[in-house]
Amino acid sequence: MNLTALDLNLLIALDALLREASVSRAALRIGLSQPATSHALQRLRDLFGDPLLVRTGARMELTPRALALRAPLAQALEQVRGLFLSDAFDATRSDRQFRLMMPDLAVELLMPPLMAKVAQAAPNIRIDVVPWRGSAIFHADFARTIDMVISIGNAFKGFHRQLLYTDSDALAIRRGHPIGAKLKRRDVFLQARHVAVILRGQSADLIDMWLETKGIERRIALVVPGYIEALNVAARTDLVAFVPRRLIAALAKPLSLVTVSPPLDPGVDEQYMFYPTRAQLDPGSIWLRKLMLETARELDRGKRSVV
Known part of the structure; x- marks a missing residue:
């Protein structure tokens, strides 16, 4: 291919087409008219010798060649943009x-x-x-x-x-919890009802993954998707939250929480x-x-x- 004849704007159009898999949406993305984007697609098809986008029913789909182009094209454009980054960054003026x-x-x-x-x-x-x-x-x-x-x-x-x-994990309970400091005992800890935290993308609470390696299973009464939700529940019930200490400390006053050292130490986070x-x-x-x-x-x- 003769690079001197290559228009950089075609690569920008190609990037939009590969991301959107739609001529109309790609046109909106790069601020061109739909006919101009269609013309760019035709030129790209000629350059690559591949249709790039093909209609399947009511949808357009990327060809295998187009799919293979997505990552290297994105990386190449990022590097080109990097050529024009200013060496200076004025935080007081920046609206980045x-x-x-x-x-x-x-x-x-x-x-x-x-x-x-x-x-x-x-x-x-x-x-x-x-x-x-x-x-x-x-x-x-x-x-x-x-x-x-x-x-x-x-x-x-x-x-x-x-x-x-770094951080460590501890038990969070509401102030005035009926078993309070007794949770330091392993038998009391295992009998207590716990709220577990399973973040998106995880299969289990990290604490339970660690406990499993020790052959221990705690009593889970509730599962929530976030740590703050766990602490809010612990603050208004008798459930126990096994979460990072720094977070308990940050919310202890507004939520009236108390930190209890657990009978089992998962180590440093x-x-x-x-x-x-x-x-x-x-x-x-x-x-x-x-x-x-x-x-x-x-x-x-x-x-x-x-x-």
């Missing part, structure tokens, strides 16, 4: 948007203090938090939309990992910050990562109520 994915636990602990810093240093910055969906969602197209992930030590392809903070390899040298990403690390280091200033 960052997209982060994290569980509710990390949102509760990190986002309020982080946003206080952002409001002071970069008042026009916007941060969108995407609910935790599990590592299975990290296909190439989705990963390209994410600037940062906060998670335990999973590996995400194309992302670097950096330790944010490590929470990591993941950021895209493509953004390793991006000044904006560096700025946000630095702010997140500062926020994580300040978590130790919180106080705990322990029984």
Whole structure:
């Protein structure tokens, strides 16, 4: 192929067509008319010697060749865009948007203090938090939309990992709970009714996965999809929540919760910050990562109520 005859706009149109699998939606995505997008598709078909999009009933579907082009094309366009990134990042003037994915636990602990810093240093910055969906969602197209992930030590392809903070797990109960500190005893712990947390993308509560390796099974009365929901339930019932200590400490006062050391110790939890390899040298990403690390280091200033 003669690259001097290649129009970069065709690659942008191709990217839209491969993402949308629809001429009309691709046209809307890149701001062209539908006839112009159809013309671009025809030129692309000639260039690749492949129909790329074929009609199947009422739908358009990508050909195998088109499917194979999606990931390398997205990566190539990202690299081209990187050529035009400014070397400087002025946080005070920037109106950049960052997209982060994290569980509710990390949102509760990190986002309020982080946003206080952002409001002071970069008042026009916007941060969108995407609910935790599990590592299975990290296909190439989705990963390209994410600037940062906060998670335990999973590996995400194309992302670097950096330790944010460590934590440990404890029992959260309402103040005045009838068995209170007795939960430190293994027999009382096993007889108590528990609320488990199974995040999206997981098959079981991480605590129960660990207990299973010890041949132990606790009594689950309720399963919820988030840690904050578990603590809200524990605050208004006699159910016991086995969750990270830092989160209990953060919500102990407003929810009137007490922390009880468990009879079984799962060990240290490590929470990591993941950021895209493509953004390793991006000044904006560096700025946000630095702010997140500062926020994580300040978590130790919180106080705990322990029984």
